[in-house]
Amino acid sequence: MEIDFNKNQDGLVPVIVQDVKTKNVLMLGYMNQEALDATEQTKKVTFYSRSKQRLWTKGEESGNFLELVDIKNDCDNDTLLVFVNPVGPTCHKGTDTCWGESNSQEYGFLSQLEEIITARKNDVENPDSYVASLFRKGINKIAQKVGEEAVETVIEAKDSNDELFLNESADLLFHYLILLQSKGYQLNDIVKVLQERHK
Structure with a gap:
């Protein structure tokens, strides 16, 4: 998988996080190469925090980890789609998703x-x-x-x-x-x- 981290000056690419079972979008984050490597090695989704200016593993404080299942890149190699099994709510506000929605299974x-x-x-x-x-x-x-x-x-x-x-x-x-x-x-x-x- 080749990701173009140099497309943006900050060396980051957007990461869409999706529950592998429900297919609901849970959050949006950013990764650099180091965050991607850490994610693949630990099997826990790790981002680059723009506010903290460091790597940040989702759940490192709350315990609500995002367990990695799979990663795909888009057609331009500048966006990642990460499939996960969430452990608890994803949003720091305590909701299932960062849009305040329930992460329940839907069948159309x-x-x-x-x-x-x-x-x-x-x-x-x-x-x-x-x-x-x-x-x-x-x-x-x-x-x-x-x-x-x-x-x-x-x-x-x-x-x-x-x-x-x-x-x-x-x-x-x-x-x-x-x-x-x-x-x-x-x-x-x-x-x-x-x-x-x-x-």
């Missing part, structure tokens, strides 16, 4: 769908909401719907109509998300189980 539209299900679950008085009506009927009805959708998905999987298979798969996933919430869980809980199995 599926996360939005979970939020919608939560809102409908909590709006059980709404007679027009299909989701709310399922929650009103209870766990047995929700589990039954998941079973029905699972059987229909299996049937369509054995057929050759891809559109029907995808629609039944979507129905199964939708009702499974409802079942998870009826049991007090979300996708993140299932992902954690899978990650533990993967170890």
Whole structure:
């Protein structure tokens, strides 16, 4: 990996730090060659502090280290993307990121769908909401719907109509998300189980 530290007069390159699991951006720092070498040797992300005018390992005082997983350089060789496993909050103000955001796993539209299900679950008085009506009927009805959708998905999987298979798969996933919430869980809980199995 060749980094052009001479592009700027101070010999520093910007470093974007990203959680390897959640893909959330945690912070922005700067490195010179010495900081990069220290990071690769110790496997703990080390920056060059412009205010302290010295090398600074994130977490050296707080214990909230950024454990190195991988480093990539950009197309111009003047910016680094560092993938880490954070140990505790990243920001010195105590937040997960330097933008005050939670470093939680997001799944794009599926996360939005979970939020919608939560809102409908909590709006059980709404007679027009299909989701709310399922929650009103209870766990047995929700589990039954998941079973029905699972059987229909299996049937369509054995057929050759891809559109029907995808629609039944979507129905199964939708009702499974409802079942998870009826049991007090979300996708993140299932992902954690899978990650533990993967170890």
